[in-house]
Amino acid sequence: MTIPLPNELVEAILDNLYSEKSTLLNCALVGRAWAPASQRGIFQRIVLRTPNSHHEDYAAHCEAYMKANERFIELFSETPRLASYVRFLELRTFEKPKSTINQEVLHDSEALLIRMLTNVNSLSLHRVNWLALSPLLRDALTSLFSASSTTRLNLALFAIPTFTQLTSLLGRMSHLKVLKLSFINCSNWNVPVSTLLESNSEGTAIDYPPPRSIQLDQLLHFHQLNLRSFTAWLQQDSCPFEFQNLRSLQIHRSTLSDFEGTAFMLKYVGNSLRELELMGPYRIQHSSIVHLGYTPNLERVNLVTVQQTDTYTPIPWLQCLFEPLLNHNRKMYPLRRLTIDLTIEHSDALETDQWDHWTALDALLSRPEFAALERVNIILQVVAVMNEVLDGVKELLSEKLLRLDWSGKLRILIPPKEDIHRGNIRAAVTL
Numbered sequence: 241m242t243i244p245l246p247n248e249l250v251e252a253i254l255d256n257l258y259s260e261k262s263t264l265l266n267c268a269l270v271g272r273a274w275a276p277a278s279q280r281g282i283f284q285r286i287v288l289r290t291p292n293s294h295h296e297d298y299a300a301h302c303e304a305y306m307k308a309n310e311r312f313i314e315l316f317s318e319t320p321r322l323a324s325y326v327r328f329l330e331l332r333t334f335e336k337p338k339s340t341i342n343q344e345v346l347h348d349s350e351a352l353l354i355r356m357l358t359n360v361n362s363l364s365l366h367r368v369n370w371l372a373l374s375p376l377l378r379d380a381l382t383s384l385f386s387a388s389s390t391t392r393l394n395l396a397l398f399a400i401p402t403f404t405q406l407t408s409l410l411g412r413m414s415h416l417k418v419l420k421l422s423f424i425n426c427s428n429w430n431v432p433v434s435t436l437l438e439s440n441s442e443g444t445a446i447d448y449p450p451p452r453s454i455q456l457d458q459l460l461h462f463h464q465l466n467l468r469s470f471t472a473w474l475q476q477d478s479c480p481f482e483f484q485n486l487r488s489l490q491i492h493r494s495t496l497s498d499f500e501g502t503a504f505m506l507k508y509v510g511n512s513l514r515e516l517e518l519m520g521p522y523r524i525q526h527s528s529i530v531h532l533g534y535t536p537n538l539e540r541v542n543l544v545t546v547q548q549t550d551t552y553t554p555i556p557w558l559q560c561l562f563e564p565l566l567n568h569n570r571k572m573y574p575l576r577r578l579t580i581d582l583t584i585e586h587s588d589a590l591e592t593d594q595w596d597h598w599t600a601l602d603a604l605l606s607r608p609e610f611a612a613l614e615r616v617n618i619i620l621q622v623v624a625v626m627n628e629v630l631d632g633v634k635e636l637l638s639e640k641l642l643r644l645d646w647s648g649k650l651r652i653l654i655p656p657k658e659d660i661h662r663g664n665i666r667a668a669v670t671l
Contacts, residue, residue: 510534533564
């Protein structure tokens with residue numbers, strides 16, 4: 241007789257199949273013992289995407305979308321346990337419609353569905369116009385912002401009239417741990433002066449959580465954000481966010497060009513940071529006020545989209561980042577991983593003097609202050625040149641970074657030609 245696997249082992253296996261929905265659907269039919277773990281994976285993630293109003297069959301798509309929502313609502317009404325399995329909710333493409341079909345009917349069905357989700361941990365709004373949502377849908381989402389289970393928020397391509405309204409939503413998230421903001425569109429970026437949140441649908445004003453009571457500690461991502469307004473809000477005594485224990489910070493291009501705002505963020509949260517990701521300046525002069533002297537406890541640094549061209553080398557910018565960590569006592573810093581995502585734009589990448597500048601980085605990172613450094617990863621990409629050139633570039637870089645190469649710390653990676661997901665490569669090499 242075949243000895244059955246213990247239920248604990250079965251659940252552990254099923255927990256690793258969350259990306260295999262078809263497999264989980266089959267597993268759910270095996271027996272009662274397998275059903276709960278399979279269902280947790282099946283319902284773990286829900287993405288609500290409104291039909292494209294430009295599509296010629298828009299009306300038919302809307303009807304099918306409404307029926308799908310109704311099936312979910314009926315299923316969750318019959319078995320509330322299934323609704324509690326939903327941990328990730330994403331809304332995509334909720335913008336101003338370009339059709340006469342009543343969007344409010346669609347939104348109200350979505351609001352009813354969202355109201356049934358009692359255990360959402362991660363909320364993502366992607367390409368969402370807050371004013372384009374129906375009042376019922378805005379109220380349902382606002383309840384999720386306030387829910388104790390919601391600890392992760394991603395706003396991407398998110399439009400909201402004023403920065404005050406944005407901070408009102410963020411201020412409700414008393415249990416928030418992970419915040420990602422990308423391409424936020426506000427018509428008015430004036431910093432709020434009131435300590436009250438906007439009124440709810442019943443007209444009742446809701447107080448902010450106590451000042452500095454929301455502890456962000458995992459990730460803060462800024463991309464295409466008005467950093468000046470955000471940092472000004474952080475400095476207000478009534479601001480509910482406390483960033484002093486933040487462990488991971490990402491600042492990308494639009495905010496990096498705001499040198500003062502970027503420097504303030506590094507200085508404000510830098511002492512607690514263990515991981516930092518910066519996007520390299522794009523053919524602009526570096527600024528000495530943005531440096532790692534504010535972040536003495538970093539263990540990992542990712543520098544993404546670093547450019548080198550016929551007329552520009554990133555080495556002065558890299559030197560400005562690291563030189564403030566140098567000291568007369570040769571104190572060793574805990575930095576263990578450095579990853580540079582290098583994009584090369586040369587008319588002839590193998591016949592340029594720009595590689596000579598990299599010897600300065602080799603000397604800098606070979607100093608005693610960086611003795612804890614275990615790995616320097618350089619991910620190469622050539623623009624408008626055959627990938628075969630990268631092999632020659634790899635050899636050239638190894639010669640210029642000779643000390644790092646001899647010590648075994650240097651790792652130069654050439655992504656597969658068909659692989660465009662460079663973020664996945666960075667994640668792999670920084671483990």
